[in-house]
Amino acid sequence: MKRTRIAHVLAEGQPGETHQVCGWVRTRRDSKQGFSFIELNDGSSMQGLQIVVDADVPGFEEIHKLITTGASLRLVGKLQESPGKGQRVEMVASEIELYGTADADTYPLQKKRHSFEFLREIAHLRPRTNTFGAITRVRNILSAGIHEFFQTRGFQYIQTPVITTSDCEGAGEMFQVTTLNLERIAQIQTEIDFNQDFFGRKASLTVSGQLEAEIFACAIGECYTFGPTFRAENSNTTRHLAEFWMIEPEMPFYDLNDNMELAEEFIQFLMKAVLEKAPDDMQFFNDRIENTVLETVKQIAETPFERVPYTEAIEILTSSGEKFEYPVKWGNDLQSEHERFLTEKHFKKPIILFDYPRTIKPFYMRCNDDGKTVRAMDVLVPRIGEIIGGSQREERLDVLENRMRECDLNPDDYWWYLDLRRFGTVPHSGFGLGFERIVQLVTGMQNIRDCIPFPRTPKNAAF
RNA sequence: UCCCCUGUAGCUCAAUCGGUAGAGCGAGCGGCUGUUAACCGCUAGGUUCAAGGUUCGAGUCCUUGCGGGGGAGCCA
Secondary structure (H helix, E strand, O other), X not given: OOEXXXXXXXXXXXXXXXXXXXEEEEEEEEOOOOOEEEEEEOOOOOOOEEEEEOOOOOOHHHHHHHOOOOOEEEEEEEEEEOOOOOOOEEEEEEEEEEEEOOOOOOOOOOOOOOOHHHHHHOOOOHHHOHHHHHHHHHHHHHHXXXXXXXXXXXXXXXXXXXXXXXXXXXXXXXXXEOOOOHHHHHHHOOOOOHHHOOOOOOEEEOOOOHHHHHHHHHHHOOEEEEEEEEOOOOOOOOOOOOEEEEEEEEEEOOOHXXXXXXXXXXXXXXXXXXXXXXXXXXXXXXXXXXXXXXXXXXXHHHOOOEEEEHHHHHHHHHOOOOOOXXXXXXXXXXXXXXXXXXXXXXOOOOEEEEEEEHHHOOOOEOEOOOOOEEEEEEEEEOOOEEEEEEEEEOOOHHHXXXXXXXXXXXXXXXXXXXXXXXOOOOOEEEEEEEHHHHHHHHHOOOOHHHOOOOOOEOOEOOO
């Protein structure tokens, strides 16, 4: 007999049907008359299946005491309408098999609430909890939604390299990749000769696929990347990971307005997908994790984003009367407190800030005619802050070269990037979206380390 | 990297002014029950993160180290 997923049994199972289910025990409750209630969860849904096992089920008596929280079982039984409250149907077992026990004295997951800090220390078992099951399912819906969004719009999914030798992508500290024997080198020499290294030069893990995505956007049209990204920053916050997943669409013939439109449509699409496809998990997050998350996600899904030029945002902040720890001044980057004020208090919805001062933005963003600003945009959402950063790219060769020198970069190092402007240059735009930040936004989870199965942060890569 | 908080039973936490280390949950045993965060009783469970210092006496105060959390910066 084929296994039926518990999610399917709960949603569509009818009294009288016989099914086989497999999974892990959440709780067992014994009754005097000799039968037991087992709540079984197989990860397919938030809710588990209640199974009534009578004392005369073959083999049950021998394994009865071994059916503890965490034990794995196979059960066959007939569904019936549940006389008790809390579930539509339940199963009456006719066959039971114990796959594996989970010794109650040593199994770390108990039938109680655990702190997220503790669960991080047992990252191999935390997917078995309600919260991490829900996060994993929502992560999956978001992943599928990302591909669906772009695929139905004719975007091509491209793969950019994880290992890169372009030394200065300009988006933060990089992890070095090497096959050199560092212990030996430390003993016998003081200078490192990268010619001896695997690639014959210094190599690192990518901090962004953007430059490579531009190559394809300027060849095959709209495209996007969705892959791991690495930043060796010593960041210890609830919003940063050393290894995270990033989505980077890149579109030829898009100006900044087209770019903003796409970013807004994209985020709203993902919010709707989650609301529609994971209502139980979303309700759980709202009940148990963060009681405003449903409202927030719905609001983002439906409300048009406010578009505010940087200069106007500065004016709003200076005339707000709000006391900020850091001064608001044109030409300075906005601090977290400023962004939060704008999106949480002033506009009370997602906002897109654009046209930032060129001095605080990277070289590849297109310069405006005012000589002071660039066509950059940041999408800010309540609670998380920046979730998307993007821009229209500078497509004019001479302007781009000047900007590189202004940023102390050597244009020769980017010869291939400049070739895109040298031969058949086109206006184009793109943005980057941190996948775990979207997960964090829709789940209401406070710490991004709980939004990825195996978080990597400074001093932490145990699993 | 900086600032603040924190480290006590398997887990979540308490311990007054520096004076014999406790509770809830979990676990074991027993009872009760179509139960569902089940409930009731009993029992076991501790090198108080580590090293050093002050003191008659340190979980508590001081120093250093390590771990964890929050905030900031960097960003997605």
